[in-house]
Amino acid sequence: MIYNNIDFDTYFKNYPDANGYYGKYGGVYVSPELEKAMADINEAYFTICKSSKFISELRRIRKEFQGRPTPISHLERLSESIGNGVQLYVKREDLNHTGAHKLNHCMGEALLAKFMGKKKVIAETGAGQHGVALATAAAYFGLECDIYMGAVDIKKQAPNVARMKILGANVVEVTHGLATLKEAVDAAFDAYIKEYKDAIYCIGSVLGPHPFPMMVRDFQSVIGVEAREQFLQMTGELPDAIVACVGGGSNAMGLFSGFLNDPVDIYGVEPLGRGEKLGDHAASLKYGTEGVMHGFNSIMLKDENGEPAPVYSVASGLDYPSSGPEHAFLHDLGRVKYDVVDDEETIDAFFKLSRMEGIIPAIESSHAVAYAMKLAKQMGKGSILINLSGRGDKDMDYIIENYGIR
Numbered sequence: 483m484i485y486n487n488i489d490f491d492t493y494f495k496n497y498p499d500a501n502g503y504y505g506k507y508g509g510v511y512v513s514p515e516l517e518k519a520m521a522d523i524n525e526a527y528f529t530i531c532k533s534s535k536f537i538s539e540l541r542r543i544r545k546e547f548q549g550r551p552t553p554i555s556h557l558e559r560l561s562e563s564i565g566n567g568v569q570l571y572v573k574r575e576d577l578n579h580t581g582a583h584k585l586n587h588c589m590g591e592a593l594l595a596k597f598m599g600k601k602k603v604i605a606e607t608g609a610g611q612h613g614v615a616l617a618t619a620a621a622y623f624g625l626e627c628d629i630y631m632g633a634v635d636i637k638k639q640a641p642n643v644a645r646m647k648i649l650g651a652n653v654v655e656v657t658h659g660l661a662t663l664k665e666a667v668d669a670a671f672d673a674y675i676k677e678y679k680d681a682i683y684c685i686g687s688v689l690g691p692h693p694f695p696m697m698v699r700d701f702q703s704v705i706g707v708e709a710r711e712q713f714l715q716m717t718g719e720l721p722d723a724i725v726a727c728v729g730g731g732s733n734a735m736g737l738f739s740g741f742l743n744d745p746v747d748i749y750g751v752e753p754l755g756r757g758e759k760l761g762d763h764a765a766s767l768k769y770g771t772e773g774v775m776h777g778f779n780s781i782m783l784k785d786e787n788g789e790p791a792p793v794y795s796v797a798s799g800l801d802y803p804s805s806g807p808e809h810a811f812l813h814d815l816g817r818v819k820y821d822v823v824d825d826e827e828t829i830d831a832f833f834k835l836s837r838m839e840g841i842i843p844a845i846e847s848s849h850a851v852a853y854a855m856k857l858a859k860q861m862g863k864g865s866i867l868i869n870l871s872g873r874g875d876k877d878m879d880y881i882i883e884n885y886g887i888r
């Protein structure tokens with residue numbers, strides 16, 4: 483399929499290019515030492531991803547450990563409540579081991595570490611979801627695991643900190659600056675530069691310097707591959723539209739990659755939070771501009787000094803001031819439409835899905851559900867497949883405290 487002069491038959495061969503670019507986005511904007519480490523990872527991945535041993539081992543792990551394939555569920559009662567015939571479906575990443583899609587790339591990254599002969603995996607975490615997924619993968623493979631986390635986040639995310647420790651990870655407290663995610667990223671990169679012979683850095687989304695946006699997309703593409711086949715089997719056709727929430731963008735790229743070459747409308751949903759004012763949302767693709775942060779060029783939200791702006795979302799997994807470079811590329815191309823829903827619409831969808839379908843979604847995933855409900859009303863007919871990136875168990879305390887039972 484040709485779209486806006488891009489041939490999607492050969493898309494994955496051409497994007498990213500040899501230097502890690504999706505059009506003008508992506509690349510490797512890091513110090514010379516880190517550049518060398520990234521080149522090593524790229525070279526190893528290039529060889530390993532074609533090795534039948536690596537591929538069959540990852541396949542076995544997905545089946546026997548993660549519980550894949552995850553099913554697609556038809557949301558009959560929610561569809562009925564919209565009342566115009568549009569049918570909603572969800573891809574159940576909430577049923578992936580540990581309760582979200584993140585384990586898909588963490589198992590891939592840790593298996594890569596194992597194949598490269600590394601002893602340790604290093605990462606930062608904000609809300610702790612990436613830390614827990616990586617600690618799980620490290621435990622499975624018998625790798626050491628250092629998770630850098632801001633002191634403020636450690637206080638806020640006690641259950642996830644406990645999970646990481648139970649899984650055997652070393653949670654390293656970062657106390658300088660504001661002691662949140664940004665400082666944790668810096669500390670993790672610093673540690674990696676010192677330890678890169680024995681360790682590998684594992685990024686938690688389709689972010690960071692090349693090859694991470696590509697590797698994480700490839701590891702997450704299992705979602706799109708499964709979903710396309712399952713949907714065809716269930717209904718005999720492709721969905722008319724697919725929808726996923728976008729923080730860094732890994733669950734979205736996973737689903738989208740399976741449908742880019744199909745006549746399917748694709749929607750990425752960003753968090754509008756409390757409103758359009760800078761600082762009240764994290765809708766980087768909608769309101770941001772081109773810039774470099776954390777080692778890559780993309781579209782980002784900046785403050786008056788050109789630094790990453792403070793962002794907010796009710797979903798802690800979506801409050802990042804940029805998105806992966808491939809999303810910026812697909813945004814400019816128009817192949818994927820990026821839109822927003824606010825906190826209120828999201829919480830409404832959270833309760834609707836719980837009550838009408840018996841599925842308690844993560845607040846992140848509730849953004850996609852909320853948008854799909856709005857889209858269904860506009861479409862009037864057809865079908866929508868939503869990526870349910872994770873389950874809501876982690877959000878119970880927050881919901882009860884801030885919204886009560888609706």
Ligand SMILES: *Cc1c(COP(=O)(O)O)cnc(C)c1O
Pocket residue numbers: 582583584611686687688727728729730731732733734799800844846847871872873
């Ligand atoms: C982390 C997280 C997200 C956001 O990350 P992406 O890289 O944008 O997918 C979305 N949903 C859940 C459940 C998460 O844990």
